[in-house]
Amino acid sequence: GPSRDEVLALRHQYVNPGVLTYYREPLMVVEGNMQYLWDETGKRYLDAFAGIVTVSVGHCHPHVAQAVKAQAGRLQHTTTIYLHPTIAEFAAKLASKMPANPDGLPLDRTYFTNSGSEANEIAVLMSREFTGNQDVVALRNGYHGGTTTAMGMTAHGTWKFPSNPQSGITHSVPGYCYRCPLGLQYPSCDVKCAHDIKNVIEYQTPGQIACFIGEPIQGVGGAVVPPPEFFSIVYDIVRQHGGLCIADEVQGGFGRTGKHYWSHQNWGVRPDIITMAKGIGNGAPLAAVTSTGPVASTMTNRIHFNTFGGNPVSMAAGLATMEVIDAEGIQENAAAIGDLLIGGLTELKDKHALIGDVRGLGLMLGVELVKDRKTKEPASDAAAELMERAKQRGLILGKGGLHGNTMRIKPPMCITKDDAQFLLATIDQCLSEIAN
Ligand code: PMP
Numbered sequence: 001g002p003s004r005d006e007v008l009a010l011r012h013q014y015v016n017p018g019v020l021t022y023y024r025e026p027l028m029v030v031e032g033n034m035q036y037l038w039d040e041t042g043k044r045y046l047d048a049f050a051g052i053v054t055v056s057v058g059h060c061h062p063h064v065a066q067a068v069k070a071q072a073g074r075l076q077h078t079t080t081i082y083l084h085p086t087i088a089e090f091a092a093k094l095a096s097k098m099p100a101n102p103d104g105l106p107l108d109r110t111y112f113t114n115s116g117s118e119a120n121e122i123a124v125l126m127s128r129e130f131t132g133n134q135d136v137v138a139l140r141n142g143y144h145g146g147t148t149t150a151m152g153m154t155a156h157g158t159w160k161f162p163s164n165p166q167s168g169i170t171h172s173v174p175g176y177c178y179r180c181p182l183g184l185q186y187p188s189c190d191v192k193c194a195h196d197i198k199n200v201i202e203y204q205t206p207g208q209i210a211c212f213i214g215e216p217i218q219g220v221g222g223a224v225v226p227p228p229e230f231f232s233i234v235y236d237i238v239r240q241h242g243g244l245c246i247a248d249e250v251q252g253g254f255g256r257t258g259k260h261y262w263s264h265q266n267w268g269v270r271p272d273i274i275t276m277a278k279g280i281g282n283g284a285p286l287a288a289v290t291s292t293g294p295v296a297s298t299m300t301n302r303i304h305f306n307t308f309g310g311n312p313v314s315m316a317a318g319l320a321t322m323e324v325i326d327a328e329g330i331q332e333n334a335a336a337i338g339d340l341l342i343g344g345l346t347e348l349k350d351k352h353a354l355i356g357d358v359r360g361l362g363l364m365l366g367v368e369l370v371k372d373r374k375t376k377e378p379a380s381d382a383a384a385e386l387m388e389r390a391k392q393r394g395l396i397l398g399k400g401g402l403h404g405n406t407m408r409i410k411p412p413m414c415i416t417k418d419d420a421q422f423l424l425a426t427i428d429q430c431l432s433e434i435a436n
Pocket residue numbers: 114115116117118120143144145146215219220248249250251277278287
């Protein structure tokens with residue numbers, strides 16, 4: 001194949017310059033196996049970012065790879081206008097993991113798309129059709145995708161194009177205790193952040209809410225874990241005003257937070273619609289929206305079509321991924337290694353003044369770097385430097401947050417104790433170097 005320099009040159013010339021690369025010298029990866037990646041020189045990396053939280057059970061996991069290969073060799077594409085077994089099998093498997101809505105109706109009807117952005121578009125479309133309302137409320141600091149409505153719901157300045165229309169979409173205050181947008185302290189704050197949505201619905205919008213969408217733990221926003229009662233307060237207010245509640249499980253779903261299959265279950269809430277992508281297919285272009293029958297039926301109001309949605313190869317990947325999650329104790333591992341990492345990172349916080357906050361659940365972790373623990377001034381340069389130095393030592397980390405100062409640790413969920421020790425030791429060494 002072409003050399004790294006050739007790839008770089010071709011990319012510079014022919015790929016849209018907006019297609020982002022990490023690192024000062026972009027990393028080229030040529031092979032993956034479970035939690036590891038290899039570059040073109042044969043150097044091995046522990047992948048603690050999983051292709052942006054997508055390779056859930058491991059790179060080229062044999063069971064998933066075999067399912068994809070077999071299906072691609074038998075029948076790659078049909079569209080959903082013909083019957084195919086894989087879509088039925090996978091939809092049924094998904095339904096088996098779904099909770100019920102507050103009225104006890106199961107969330108058992110799935111619409112398949114190719115990306116999380118599309119899944120969120122469909123969720124909003126169904127909410128608007130179902131309620132007859134237009135208004136959408138999302139959370140500040142949230143990320144929901146790059147298509148028109150999804151970008152409208154996204155609340156990162158850096159991810160929003162000013163030219164993108166945002167009609168009918170408003171944002172309320174997230175539960176981000178480390179940088180409380182209201183300047184308050186939990187629990188004496190009475191979780192005022194969650195109550196803000198009442199004000200948003202009643203005074204900042206026409207008051208006809210179709211839906212609320214929120215990530216149970218904000219991902220791109222920097223593993224922002226809300227106070228435990230945040231979502232139940234928000235969902236109650238949304239429902240009192242006639243809106244549906246959408247849980248964006250694109251990053252937190254499929255066992256990543258450990259104990260629960262869906263990250264919203266950590267907060268004891270019941271959404272009306274669940275959107276998912278990324279880890280659902282261990283890297284296959286696959287996403288989905290699941291809702292109750294009545295909400296799903298709104299999609300029959302007109303003809304809506306998605307050419308690649310429900311693609312047999314993606315369905316095979318999704319089914320195989322869920323089988324691995326069940327068969328290999330993936331959730332238990334996510335919980336155990338997550339606890340180990342939280343413990344280790346918290347110890348590192350005692351040692352390194354650069355670490356302002358350690359947070360997360362399971363293998364959805366964030367380490368926020370600050371220049372000064374009192375002022376909490378974001379240490380964005382140190383975060384960039386930590387990324388570089390970790391890469392040199394064979395560790396791939398992610399980065400996010402409004403200021404790009406939160407390290408995101410979201411490895412394939414097959415990561416071992418030894419990997420976790422290596423990750424902690426590497427961050428420890430790099431932070432010592434950076435501080436000097
Ligand atoms: N929702 C969340 C929570 C996400 O993190 C992302 C992607 N970062 C999306 C939606 C959009 O998914 P996609 O990039 O597949 O369109």
